[in-house]
Amino acid sequence: MNNLIKHRVNILTMTAFFLTLSPQLWAEEWNGFRGPQGNPVSTSELPLVWDVEKGSNIGWKSEIPGRGVSGPIVVGNRIFVTASGGVNQQRLYVLCFDVGSGKQLWRRDFWATGRTYSHPTSANAAPTPVSDGKLLFAFYSSNDLVCLDLDGNLKWFRGLAHDYPKAGNDVGMAASPVVAGNVVIVQIENQGDSFACAVDKNSGLEVWRKPRDPRANWSSPTTYTHGNGAPTVILQSGSGLTAFDADTGTSIWDIGLSCGTMSSPLVVNNALYVTSGGITKLGLNTPSGKPKVIWAVNKLNSNGASPVVLGDNFYTLSGAIAKGANSNTGEILWQLRLKGRFWATPILANKHLYFINQDGLVQIVELEGDGDSQAASIVSVIDMGESVLGTPAAADNALFIRSDKHLWKVTNMVNGE
Amino acid sequence: MNLHLAPRHVFRVICIGVVAVLSNPVDCVAGEIDELTATIRDIGPKGEGHVAAQQAWKSLSAQPVSELVTVLKGFQGANQLATNWLRGAVDAIAQTALNESKSLPETELQAFVIDHENAPLARLTAYEWLLRVNPKIKKSLLPHFLDDSSLELRRDAVASLLDSAKLSADKSQAETVIAAYRRALNHARDLDQIDEATKQITDLGGMVDLPRHFGFLLDWHVIAPFDNTNKKGLDINYTPELDANRFIDSAVTHLGKLPDLKWKNAASEERFGIVDLNGIYPDKYKGAIAYAHTTFESSSAQNVQLRLGCINANKIWINGKLLTRNNVYHANMMIDQYIVNASLKKGSNRILLKIAQNEQEESWAQRWQFQLRVCDSNGTAILATDR
Numbered sequence: 001m002n003n004l005i006k007h008r009v010n011i012l013t014m015t016a017f018f019l020t021l022s023p024q025l026w027a028e029e030w031n032g033f034r035g036p037q038g039n040p041v042s043t044s045e046l047p048l049v050w051d052v053e054k055g056s057n058i059g060w061k062s063e064i065p066g067r068g069v070s071g072p073i074v075v076g077n078r079i080f081v082t083a084s085g086g087v088n089q090q091r092l093y094v095l096c097f098d099v100g101s102g103k104q105l106w107r108r109d110f111w112a113t114g115r116t117y118s119h120p121t122s123a124n125a126a127p128t129p130v131s132d133g134k135l136l137f138a139f140y141s142s143n144d145l146v147c148l149d150l151d152g153n154l155k156w157f158r159g160l161a162h163d164y165p166k167a168g169n170d171v172g173m174a175a176s177p178v179v180a181g182n183v184v185i186v187q188i189e190n191q192g193d194s195f196a197c198a199v200d201k202n203s204g205l206e207v208w209r210k211p212r213d214p215r216a217n218w219s220s221p222t223t224y225t226h227g228n229g230a231p232t233v234i235l236q237s238g239s240g241l242t243a244f245d246a247d248t249g250t251s252i253w254d255i256g257l258s259c260g261t262m263s264s265p266l267v268v269n270n271a272l273y274v275t276s277g278g279i280t281k282l283g284l285n286t287p288s289g290k291p292k293v294i295w296a297v298n299k300l301n302s303n304g305a306s307p308v309v310l311g312d313n314f315y316t317l318s319g320a321i322a323k324g325a326n327s328n329t330g331e332i333l334w335q336l337r338l339k340g341r342f343w344a345t346p347i348l349a350n351k352h353l354y355f356i357n358q359d360g361l362v363q364i365v366e367l368e369g370d371g372d373s374q375a376a377s378i379v380s381v382i383d384m385g386e387s388v389l390g391t392p393a394a395a396d397n398a399l400f401i402r403s404d405k406h407l408w409k410v411t412n413m414v415n416g417e
Numbered sequence: 418m419n420l421h422l423a424p425r426h427v428f429r430v431i432c433i434g435v436v437a438v439l440s441n442p443v444d445c446v447a448g449e450i451d452e453l454t455a456t457i458r459d460i461g462p463k464g465e466g467h468v469a470a471q472q473a474w475k476s477l478s479a480q481p482v483s484e485l486v487t488v489l490k491g492f493q494g495a496n497q498l499a500t501n502w503l504r505g506a507v508d509a510i511a512q513t514a515l516n517e518s519k520s521l522p523e524t525e526l527q528a529f530v531i532d533h534e535n536a537p538l539a540r541l542t543a544y545e546w547l548l549r550v551n552p553k554i555k556k557s558l559l560p561h562f563l564d565d566s567s568l569e570l571r572r573d574a575v576a577s578l579l580d581s582a583k584l585s586a587d588k589s590q591a592e593t594v595i596a597a598y599r600r601a602l603n604h605a606r607d608l609d610q611i612d613e614a615t616k617q618i619t620d621l622g623g624m625v626d627l628p629r630h631f632g633f634l635l636d637w638h639v640i641a642p643f644d645n646t647n648k649k650g651l652d653i654n655y656t657p658e659l660d661a662n663r664f665i666d667s668a669v670t671h672l673g674k675l676p677d678l679k680w681k682n683a684a685s686e687e688r689f690g691i692v693d694l695n696g697i698y699p700d701k702y703k704g705a706i707a708y709a710h711t712t713f714e715s716s717s718a719q720n721v722q723l724r725l726g727c728i729n730a731n732k733i734w735i736n737g738k739l740l741t742r743n744n745v746y747h748a749n750m751m752i753d754q755y756i757v758n759a760s761l762k763k764g765s766n767r768i769l770l771k772i773a774q775n776e777q778e779e780s781w782a783q784r785w786q787f788q789l790r791v792c793d794s795n796g797t798a799i800l801a802t803d804r
Contacts, residue, residue: 154505
């Protein structure tokens with residue numbers, strides 16, 4: 001065997017070895033709120049029709065204990081969901097299911113250390129968990145932050161409201177955590193102890209903490225890479241936008257801008273889209289270092305759901321009206337009235353937008369054409385039969401929908417398989 | 418990041434490291450497990466003790482299932498944070514055993530569950546694992562939980578009483594059924610179970626004094642409005658704060674947003690003791706502070722909890738001592754929303770509340786109300802001697 005062949009064999013062997021060790025490397029991942037880049041666009045081929053009663057295109061349906069409005073996440077061949085239960089939502093659950101079969105692989109139970117109250121439509125399990133591919137970070141409205149490995153072994157548990165007892169909002173909190181650099185970042189903005197902090201992924205120790213406006217805010221942080229290469233987190237609140245170096249907490253920039261407190265900021269291709277009256281697009285990594293407004297369009301308002309961008313097209317949900325716009329100019333290209341009230345952010349896959357309202361009615365919008373010639377029409381309406389508030393996940397040609405009581409895998413089935 | 422370790426943590430880290438290297442976890446003796454759980458119990462706020470605890474957790478979660486009860490005993494004295502770490506270890510041990518088709522030590526777990534000297538959340542953990550492997554055991558355990566300090570265990574026992582009462586409804590006299598529901602009510606601490614028992618009793622013609630069951634205080638003196646423009650008033654010491662901690666003199670006037678304010682009587686007739694300040698002051702003042710005062714005659718010097726439900730910013734004093742300050746407006750209201758520990762002296766105790774309304778104009782931001790009860794840490798009402 002010559003050296004070249006030996007080298008190739010070694011590479012193949014090593015690749016096979018690491019794939020065996022790391023099943024999470026196998027597949028498309030959806031590792032946090034709105035997917036891996038915080039922009040809910042999937043390369044999956046998702047079904048356009050399914051029937052929950054007949055079971056057509058339903059891969060599986062698994063029960064979830066308690067309640068929850070968090071979204072599921074997919075890491076390799078595992079899917080993770082949080083839930084909360086008990087009379088006062090004081091029980092915290094982390095659940096792991098097999099993507100292929102829907103079998104529950106493990107469940108871990110904890111007790112909340114912070115405030116557990118919420119509006120009846122929400123739950124303690126409101127934030128979507130996040131994973132860096134090796135560790136899972138589950139966060140709750142009670143401001144309890146749990147770190148587990150993918151097999152359910154506890155790495156650490158932090159009760160952030162145990163440490164800062166006035167942190168909490170009895171309407172419920174919902175900002176999902178993000179991972180950037182070596183830290184996991186949580187945004188805890190409320191009328192009491194209001195702050196954002198970064199916690200070391202491996203030790204659970206606080207790396208930095210920043211006081212925030214003492215006002216209720218449900219917007220989740222998002223991340224991007226700053227021009228100097230620093231992993232950076234952007235925090236949106238009612239009074240503006242702030243960027244911090246994720247690893248050090250050093251302020252990179254801040255902008256006074258009246259922003260929404262429910263939808264979350266979106267970063268795509270060095271541009272930041274935020275709800276601010278309507279939608280404002282800002283350029284990142286500008287020569288001055290501060291974001292610069294590119295366009296602002298009042299009629300592109302987002303409410304509970306967050307926007308989506310793919311190429312030259314921008315999508316948002318203003319109340320129950322789905323809107324498509326040119327992402328370069330903000331010019332509105334199409335509008336469609338949907339049914340119901342929405343909390344889940346729509347996801348985009350294979351030229352279709354998947355909208356799910358809080359009653360569990362899935363409305364699939366087909367996008368025809370690109371750029372300024374794009375048009376849209378509703379091509380499918382499917383009733384899940386249960387309330388859905390969490391943003392779904394898409395991976396491996398399957399859509400994962402979390403209702404209040406169940407986790408569903410929706411996928412194109414061939415001959416019932 | 419603070420990585421400094423206290424000397425006791427350094428010692429434990431070394432010990433745990435030695436144990437991990439030299440011994441097979443299967444051979445770990447009870448004393449060593451106690452050391453591991455003690456290390457986890459040392460977890461403090463803001464990540465204190467994490468480094469040592471992470472090593473301890475690894476060793477602890479690798480213990481054989483035969484040591485499950487030893488680990489559960491380690492919950493004793495643990496704070497909320499450490500309890501969650503220990504729960505994670507118990508779950509890992511039990512799940513591993515089941516995955517390997519091994520049995521849980523059911524007999525030991527049963528004995529542990531019914532021994533009320535053990536930590537409530539440890540008993541609950543043991544109970545939940547017992548039910549996973551042997552659901553039929555539930556019925557025999559429930560009678561042990563009727564007065565449980567674990568409210569989740571108590572809940573299951575009360576649910577069983579409610580079921581029995583419901584089953585007896587068709588074949589028994591109303592008085593017998595009422596008695597069955599009343600037994601459930603007396604043990605119940607969760608609002609939904611109290612509601613269910615109350616509804617059934619009253620539907621059958623019985624009476625339930627809900628405020629008494631909860632320990633809500635109904636008779637108050639109130640005075641308003643004092644200025645809370647721009648939410649500045651919560652920390653201004655208006656004259657009623659001085660008076661109310663000494664005495665209530667209904668004849669004395671106070672200067673507030675209006676002149677000549679006087680204390681007035683206010684009695685709640687609401688089933689959960691809610692005092693509606695907008696009902697007392699029909700002008701529905703905005704940017705306003707109200708004070709509410711009452712006395713509580715205690716049979717002895719005792720530690721209690723004051724539990725406030727309030728949709729407005731608030732403060733609570735007892736005998737002139739400030740217990741809590743919550744600067745939160747219109748973010749929901751529910752029973753037991755704010756819980757504070759308090760020490761009562763024997764005899765008369767003065768309770769003063771400050772309830773702050775802001776200036777929001779939205780329809781959902783108009784309520785100005787509160788409810789307060791006195792109870793123990795399980796939510797069992799503690800009644801004044803003159804009630």
